[in-house]
Amino acid sequence: xxxxxxxxxxxxxxxxxxxxxxxxxxxxxxxxxxxxxxxxxxxxxxxxxxxxxxxxxxxxxxxxxxxxxxxxxxxxxxxxxxxxxxxxxxxxxxxxxxxxxxxxxxxxxxxxxxxxxxxxxxxxxxxxxxxxxxxxxxxxxxxxxxxxxxxxxxxxxxxxxxxxxxxxxxxxxxxxxxxxxxxxxxxxxxxxxxxxxxxxxxxxxxxxxxxxxxxxxxxxxxxxxxxxxxxxxxxxxxxxxxxxxxxxxxxxxxxxxxxxxxxxxxxxxxxxxxxxxxxxxxxxxxxxxxxxxxxxxxxxxxxxxxxxxxxxxxxxxxxxxxxxxxxxxxxxxxxxxxxxxxxxxxxxxxxxxxxxxxxxxxxxxxxxxxxxxxxxxxxxxxxxxxxxxxxxxxxxxxxxxxxxxxxxxxxxxxxxxxxxxxxxxxxxxxxxxxxxxxxxxxxxxxxxxxxxxxxxxxxxxxxxxxxxxxxxxxxxxxxxxxxxxxxxxxxxxxxxxxxxxxxxxxxxxxxxxxxxxxxxxxxxxxxxxxxxxxxxxxxxxxxxxxxxxxxxxxxxxxxxxxxxxxxxxxxxxxxxxxxxxxxxxxxxxxxxxxxxx
Numbered sequence: 001x002x003x004x005x006x007x008x009x010x011x012x013x014x015x016x017x018x019x020x021x022x023x024x025x026x027x028x029x030x031x032x033x034x035x036x037x038x039x040x041x042x043x044x045x046x047x048x049x050x051x052x053x054x055x056x057x058x059x060x061x062x063x064x065x066x067x068x069x070x071x072x073x074x075x076x077x078x079x080x081x082x083x084x085x086x087x088x089x090x091x092x093x094x095x096x097x098x099x100x101x102x103x104x105x106x107x108x109x110x111x112x113x114x115x116x117x118x119x120x121x122x123x124x125x126x127x128x129x130x131x132x133x134x135x136x137x138x139x140x141x142x143x144x145x146x147x148x149x150x151x152x153x154x155x156x157x158x159x160x161x162x163x164x165x166x167x168x169x170x171x172x173x174x175x176x177x178x179x180x181x182x183x184x185x186x187x188x189x190x191x192x193x194x195x196x197x198x199x200x201x202x203x204x205x206x207x208x209x210x211x212x213x214x215x216x217x218x219x220x221x222x223x224x225x226x227x228x229x230x231x232x233x234x235x236x237x238x239x240x241x242x243x244x245x246x247x248x249x250x251x252x253x254x255x256x257x258x259x260x261x262x263x264x265x266x267x268x269x270x271x272x273x274x275x276x277x278x279x280x281x282x283x284x285x286x287x288x289x290x291x292x293x294x295x296x297x298x299x300x301x302x303x304x305x306x307x308x309x310x311x312x313x314x315x316x317x318x319x320x321x322x323x324x325x326x327x328x329x330x331x332x333x334x335x336x337x338x339x340x341x342x343x344x345x346x347x348x349x350x351x352x353x354x355x356x357x358x359x360x361x362x363x364x365x366x367x368x369x370x371x372x373x374x375x376x377x378x379x380x381x382x383x384x385x386x387x388x389x390x391x392x393x394x395x396x397x398x399x400x401x402x403x404x405x406x407x408x409x410x411x412x413x414x415x416x417x418x419x420x421x422x423x424x425x426x427x428x429x430x431x432x433x434x435x436x437x438x439x440x441x442x443x444x445x446x447x448x449x450x451x452x453x454x455x456x457x458x459x460x461x462x463x464x465x466x467x468x469x470x471x472x473x474x475x476x477x478x479x480x481x482x483x484x485x486x487x488x489x490x491x492x493x494x495x496x497x498x499x500x501x502x503x504x505x506x507x508x509x510x511x512x513x514x515x516x517x518x519x520x521x522x523x524x525x526x527x528x529x530x531x532x533x534x535x536x537x538x539x540x541x542x543x544x545x546x547x548x549x550x551x552x553x554x555x556x557x558x559x560x561x562x563x564x565x566x567x568x569x570x571x572x573x574x575x576x577x578x579x580x581x582x583x584x585x586x587x588x589x590x591x592x593x594x595x596x597x
């Protein structure tokens with residue numbers, strides 16, 4: 001017994017010495033997101049210790065659902081340490097959407113910094129607590145709900161860094177927020193993971209790189225011995241994951257966190273970072289995309305919608321990519337904060353393309369760029385330095401959008417709008433609001449519960465409406481009210497944000513081939529802008545500019561002509577934002593988006 005005791009004391013002393021050495025080299029304000037050489041030496045001893053655990057160590061009794069990032073949140077979390085200029089901009093924009101918990105050691109200094117930068121403080125809450133680093137995404141806890149929308153829980157896994165102060169945050173936040181904590185931190189329910197390597201669609205599908213299998217394998221330094229099936233079982237019982245999609249790690253992403261190269265924008269849309277052909281991680285990313293397309297479907301049973309966003313080269317290193325000395329600059333490392341989306345930027349040449357792509361794919365969102373070159377040198381950006389507390393009173397609306405063109409053939413046709421809608425108090429009513437691209441206001445259609453399908457509601461957009469607006473984009477959104485009085489819309493940005501489709505009557509009278517609205521250029525625009533129009537047969541047309549909510553801003557042309565004609569506007573006369581250029585005749589309308597920068 002004495003030998004065992006002396007041996008344990010020796011291990012403890014060794015660990016303390018390593019921690020002291022580690023502290024001398026790296027302060028708590030400048031740790032990178034990746035493991036430092038000193039931390040690698042500490043790993044084995046650190047993870048053999050059993051730390052203070054105050055959460056529930058067994059899985060929740062009820063079935064659980066891990067919330068998606070685009071769902072409503074009550075609070076955003078940041079740790080006030082390195083990169084305070086970036087953190088300031090995050091707080092500046094987040095306080096307009098929710099509370100912001102600022103983890104810090106001195107609330108007065110944070111308050112002074114934010115006040116000095118003109119940040120409103122009404123929604124800021126200061127959490128005085130210990131920490132080692134800024135990378136709260138990795139050491140914060142996950143948001144899950146019992147029975148889909150009932151009680152909010154926090155689920156914390158074993159943090160994959162030997163940073164003991166960071167590792168206390170989940171227990172701090174459960175006290176601050178009053179949300180119960182469950183822990184995946186003790187064998188047999190121990191899982192080593194990191195928040196940057198985790199995405200979920202909110203309906204039981206998760207995505208990670210194979211970093212999670214590597215760190216939980218017998219060959220790792222974390223003392224784990226889990227198979228992929230073991231990981232699936234733990235994430236199912238603690239996080240409600242039924243389908244776990246894992247990708248090979250990327251050659252040039254040193255931290256192997258999935259948020260560095262892909263972003264889940266909704267239940268069926270994946271935004272992937274894109275490199276020039278054959279460059280950096282481009283080949284592996286393309287292989288991962290092909291793997292998803294060939295083997296998996298969204299929760300709606302549809303193929304995943306693949307969008308791409310160019311990854312910028314590093315201007316500080318002769319525009320080099322990560323395979324040639326450049327830092328791992330990424331645009332996918334952004335975060336949803338209710339109706340605002342914050343994403344990292346670096347320099348204007350590439351940032352404008354990223355802004356356009358996000359605006360196109362996140363309609364209605366306040367899309368905010370924040371320069372993150374300072375933090376990306378330590379392999380992290382916006383998503384890496386934020387986390388959240390989800391809404392304690394969620395009203396969930398899940399809907400497979402009607403998109404693109406719907407071909408109709410006769411008067412029996414209709415478009416069905418169906419959604420999964422759930423609140424713990426029950427749903428009192430649900431509606432679909434729709435309008436054509438040329439209508440100034442939305443019209444409502446009542447949704448009804450679907451017989452035999454609990455929590456599903458639907459309505460139809462009937463033929464008379466479709467026939468009236470054939471060839472005209474029809475925009476719509478869903479609104480629901482719970483028995484408790486809680487209301488929610490989807491998209492969460494409605495009515496500014498909406499889904500859109502076009503009805504096309506097969507075999508009917510079609511002016512589509514008679515009038516063509518050509519591609520507007522330049523777009524995005526800032527000065528003189530060309531709008532090409534072609535009319536085959538002489539026709540009376542109207543060419544107008546509308547803002548994003550359907551208000552007419554400017555009439556460009558009203559009259560009749562035949563042939564090709566270029567119309568011009570000066571974009572500098574318009575405020576920055578998104579507009580709709582619409583051409584209409586008696587029986588036809590076509591709309592094209594114009595971005596003014």
